[in-house]
Amino acid sequence: MSVATASHILEKLEFTRDLPTVPVVLMRLLRYMEKPLDQVDVAQIVNLISQDKSLAGHCLQVANSPLFGSSHEDEVVSIQASVMAVGVTRIQQIAVSCSLLRLMPTISFGLNPAVFWAHSLGCALVSREFATRIGYPDPAKAYVAGLLHDIGIVALLWVAPHDFRRCFEEASRHRIPLHEAEQRVLGITHCESGKIIAQNWHLSQELTDVIVGHHSPAIAPSSSVLTSIISVSDLLCRIGGLGYGYSEDKQTDFTEEPAFAILAAKYRALRPFDLARFTFETEGLLEEVRAVVSQVYGAH
Amino acid sequence: MMATPSVLRATGSSANERSEPLIQIRDLIYKTAGIFQADNKLQLLERHCNKRMKALGVPTLRDYYGCLTVNPMHQAEMVSLLNEVTIGETFFFRNRPQLDAIRKIVLPIIIDAKSKTSQAPLRIWSAGCSTGEEPFTLSMMLLEETQGTLKGRSAEILATDLNERSIAHAKTGCYADHSTRHLEPHFRNKYFNISGDKLQVKPEVQANVSFSRLNLLDDSRMLFAKGMDLILCCNVLIYFDAASKRRVIEHFYRNLLPHGYLLLGHSESLFGISEDFRLVHMPSATAYVKSGKDAADSPRQP
Ligand SMILES: C[S@@+](CC[C@H](N)C(=O)[O-])C[C@H]1O[C@@H](n2cnc3c(N)ncnc32)[C@H](O)[C@@H]1O
Ligand SMILES: [Fe+2]
Ligand SMILES: [Fe+2]
Numbered sequence: 001m002s003v004a005t006a007s008h009i010l011e012k013l014e015f016t017r018d019l020p021t022v023p024v025v026l027m028r029l030l031r032y033m034e035k036p037l038d039q040v041d042v043a044q045i046v047n048l049i050s051q052d053k054s055l056a057g058h059c060l061q062v063a064n065s066p067l068f069g070s071s072h073e074d075e076v077v078s079i080q081a082s083v084m085a086v087g088v089t090r091i092q093q094i095a096v097s098c099s100l101l102r103l104m105p106t107i108s109f110g111l112n113p114a115v116f117w118a119h120s121l122g123c124a125l126v127s128r129e130f131a132t133r134i135g136y137p138d139p140a141k142a143y144v145a146g147l148l149h150d151i152g153i154v155a156l157l158w159v160a161p162h163d164f165r166r167c168f169e170e171a172s173r174h175r176i177p178l179h180e181a182e183q184r185v186l187g188i189t190h191c192e193s194g195k196i197i198a199q200n201w202h203l204s205q206e207l208t209d210v211i212v213g214h215h216s217p218a219i220a221p222s223s224s225v226l227t228s229i230i231s232v233s234d235l236l237c238r239i240g241g242l243g244y245g246y247s248e249d250k251q252t253d254f255t256e257e258p259a260f261a262i263l264a265a266k267y268r269a270l271r272p273f274d275l276a277r278f279t280f281e282t283e284g285l286l287e288e289v290r291a292v293v294s295q296v297y298g299a300h
Numbered sequence: 301m302m303a304t305p306s307v308l309r310a311t312g313s314s315a316n317e318r319s320e321p322l323i324q325i326r327d328l329i330y331k332t333a334g335i336f337q338a339d340n341k342l343q344l345l346e347r348h349c350n351k352r353m354k355a356l357g358v359p360t361l362r363d364y365y366g367c368l369t370v371n372p373m374h375q376a377e378m379v380s381l382l383n384e385v386t387i388g389e390t391f392f393f394r395n396r397p398q399l400d401a402i403r404k405i406v407l408p409i410i411i412d413a414k415s416k417t418s419q420a421p422l423r424i425w426s427a428g429c430s431t432g433e434e435p436f437t438l439s440m441m442l443l444e445e446t447q448g449t450l451k452g453r454s455a456e457i458l459a460t461d462l463n464e465r466s467i468a469h470a471k472t473g474c475y476a477d478h479s480t481r482h483l484e485p486h487f488r489n490k491y492f493n494i495s496g497d498k499l500q501v502k503p504e505v506q507a508n509v510s511f512s513r514l515n516l517l518d519d520s521r522m523l524f525a526k527g528m529d530l531i532l533c534c535n536v537l538i539y540f541d542a543a544s545k546r547r548v549i550e551h552f553y554r555n556l557l558p559h560g561y562l563l564l565g566h567s568e569s570l571f572g573i574s575e576d577f578r579l580v581h582m583p584s585a586t587a588y589v590k591s592g593k594d595a596a597d598s599p600r601q602p
Contacts, residue, residue, distance in 0.1 A: 066340070239581045241397075247583035249404045255578065276569030276579055276586055277336055283567075283584070284338025 005163060006187035012159040013196045022201045025052055026099040033092050033144060034204070042088050049095050050079045058098040058296055059091070065292045067125070067285075068094060093128075093143050097121050100147065101296070103154050109161040110168030111153070115245040118293040120147050122242040122286050127233040129285070133278065134229075134267040142229050145210040148203070149230050152194025152211060153178075159193075160186075172246040177238075179215045191215055218258035225266060231259035236279065242286045321361040322346055325381075328368055333382055333538040334545070336567045348384040352377070382538055390430040392437050392475075393482045395534065395566050397584035402530070403441055405582050406561050407449045410529045413559035413596060414453070422455040425528050425555070427516060428462075428536030432470025432509070433479050435459035436501055438532070439508045440491050458525060460514035470511050473501035517544055522551040529557055534565035542573065549574045559596040562588040 028048055032040065050056050056079055062068060063082040064075050068090050076082040083091050100120060104113040127146030131139040156164040163186055171181035179189040194211035203211070210227045217224055217231040235257065238248060254260045254275055264270040326337045326345060337345045349364055356377075358364045367377050393399060410422065422442070426435040435457045442455045461467050480488070480499050492499040514521055516536070531552050537545050552562055553576045562577060563585075564570070570577055570588060577588035590596065 239583060241584050247400075249583070251405055251409070251587075252581040253578065254581065272571075274569070274571040276571050277330065279581065279586060280336040280338050280567045280569075284340040287338075287340055 009160045009163065009186065009188065010192065010196065013155055013193055016159060023099045023102045025055060026096060029092055029096045029099065030144065033140065040088055042083060045088060045092060046079050046083060055095065055098055058101060059094050061296055062094045062098060062292055065288065067288045067292050089140055096144060097124060097147055105157050109157060109165040111244055114293055114297040116153065118289055119237060119242055119244060120150060121293065122237045122289045123149060123233050125285055125289065126236055126282055127230050130233050131229050134263060134269045136229060142226065145207055145226055145230050146233055148207060149210050149214045149234060150190060151197055152190030155193040155197045156190055175246060175249040177248055178244050217262060224262055228259035228262040232257065236282050237286065240282050240286045242289060319361060321365045324365050325349060325368060329385065332378055334569050334573065335538045336569065348381065351384055352381055379539065390433045391479045391482055392433045394434065398563060399441060401582035401585040401587065403445065406530065406587065407445065410559060411449060411451060411453065422450065422453055423528050424455065424457045424530045425525055426457060426459040427531060427533040429459040429470065430461055431466045432459060432511065434532065434534065435509045436505055439505045440487055442508065443504065455508055457509045459509050459511045462515050464513055467511050467513050473506050475499050516548045525555050527557060528555050528560055530561045531556060532563045538568060545573050553590065556590065558590060558594055560590065
């Protein structure tokens with residue numbers, strides 16, 4: 001029965017016409033963000049964001065939070081000003097994060113949309129910090145990958161919301177990882193549904209690999225470093241109370257995580273690494289994420 | 301507006317740009333005491349520093365950083381600052397995520413390990429228990445779990461502190477509002493009697509707990525607390541220098557059974573102090589388990 005469900009869902013994802021189209025702004029931003037910093041056209045980005053009033057509003061809320069290192073004392077009131085305050089790279093990161101809001105269902109099928117967005121945003125930030133800390137050369141890429149890693153969940157919510165609800169209930173009842181519950185209930189996980197979306201949207205190979213492999217980094221293809229960074233960050237978020245709205249009652253030893261081993265083999269900074277300290281830093285960061293998310297969702 | 305024109309600022313710089321000396325003080329505290337103040341706690345840290353600066357008549361954070369480093373009295377000043385930071389206080393249910401982790405994750409693992417080897421009671425040590433709120437919190441939690449997780453196994457809690465007056469207070473089991481402010485009605489009603497304007501812990505909660513004065517740096521007496529399943533040493537080691545910390549941790553290692561757990565206070569870490577323990581994560585809590593020769597099972601392949 002679960003096999004039928006699985007192929008049914010995947011088919012629906014491949015062929016259905018009623019998937020929401022990917023937000024144009026999101027696609028453009030992703031493309032811009034792949035350019036080197038000195039080729040970035042700031043005016044173009046400011047225009048793109050400012051045109052969409054609701055997106056711009058959300059961006060300003062996030063830009064004015066402590067989360068994005070805005071040390072400015074006065075509130076910024078335009079996208080133009082926020083670029084001055086937090087920098088163009090961060091404005092792009094804020095904007096892709098907020099354009100994800102557009103894709104969220106407005107009602108909850110077990111998983112609360114605000115919780116999911118908080119998890120994505122938290123994972124983006126933790127990935128960026130972790131990438132920076134270990135010496136990964138492109139923390140901005142880690143940010144985007146962290147943000148979109150669970151896009152397969154959004155996909156499941158579109159085509160099979162009630163099946164997804166069953167997965168979610170199974171996961172929260174047994175306090176197990178969501179992807180394990182999906183596998184049990186549906187026979188597929190959000191990694192597989194994510195793959196179809198990633199291909200539909202023509203996301204880069206690296207992003208696709210993260211979306212497909214973040215729960216099995218040891219067997220992911222080519223770019224397992226980025227996948228591993230996201231895998232570790234995802235775990236840190238779930239442990240730090242910014243998972244999917246329930247806590248997984250288990251003990252995690254990061255030195256036994258395949259993702260951690262992959263990174264430790266490559267980066268000196270991880271041998272040894274003060275993971276306790278990074279965890280405490282993450283806790284602080286996640287508290288700030290929570291504050292911003294409740295602000296954005298409160299004002300929805 | 302004090303924003304720097306930073307249109308092309310690189311990504312990934314640390315989350316917040318806060319004042320340099322404050323960050324230095326944060327890092328100094330972490331280095332000397334092993335307790336970390338996350339970015340969102342920096343404002344609070346600044347307030348603690350300001351209080352000390354007022355007392356000393358020091359005008360800026362930069363000067364105050366000097367008091368904590370080059371000044372001949374810097375060690376004493378660090379103790380004073382730590383007193384502000386940690387507030388030498390304690391209360392019931394102080395660290396809830398940690399208690400949840402004990403109840404839902406640590407105890408089941410310990411009980412499982414014990415069931416294979418012995419009938420011995422569960423042994424828990426609250427090291428640096430102050431006036432007793434921490435061991436009594438544990439005692440109540442164990443009473444709740446007697447038939448559940450503990451499967452009827454009895455439990456003993458050893459509670460020790462250096463401070464004689466604290467131990468004397470703990471033995472009375474009598475507490476004022478401040479200590480009981482985070483006590484849920486369920487526990488308040490079930491395990492306390494009202495005694496004037498105070499709350500008195502019921503005898504059944506006291507029965508599991510034995511208090512005694514103990515200096516954690518007293519090597520000869522530290523040898524006696526053997527056969528522990530779980531040691532809590534929360535908000536205590538922050539006052540110790542690295543060498544003393546190492547000594548205490550070595551004792552804890554020897555006093556713990558192979559499957560034993562060591563839990564520290566919120567945001568405390570053993571990084572750079574001990575290789576005998578490895579860090580494990582639980583929801584919103586961290587813990588240490590034995591690594592190396594005396595570990596329950598050697599999980600890591602060579
Ligand atoms: C902040 S209280 C911690 C109370 C409790 N563990 C908690 O976390 O709420 C710190 C305690 O450590 C004790 N302490 C400090 N140095 C000690 C030592 N060398 N041996 C034993 N206890 C010590 C102090 O007397 C004080 O009661
Ligand atoms: Fe995932
Ligand atoms: Fe995730």
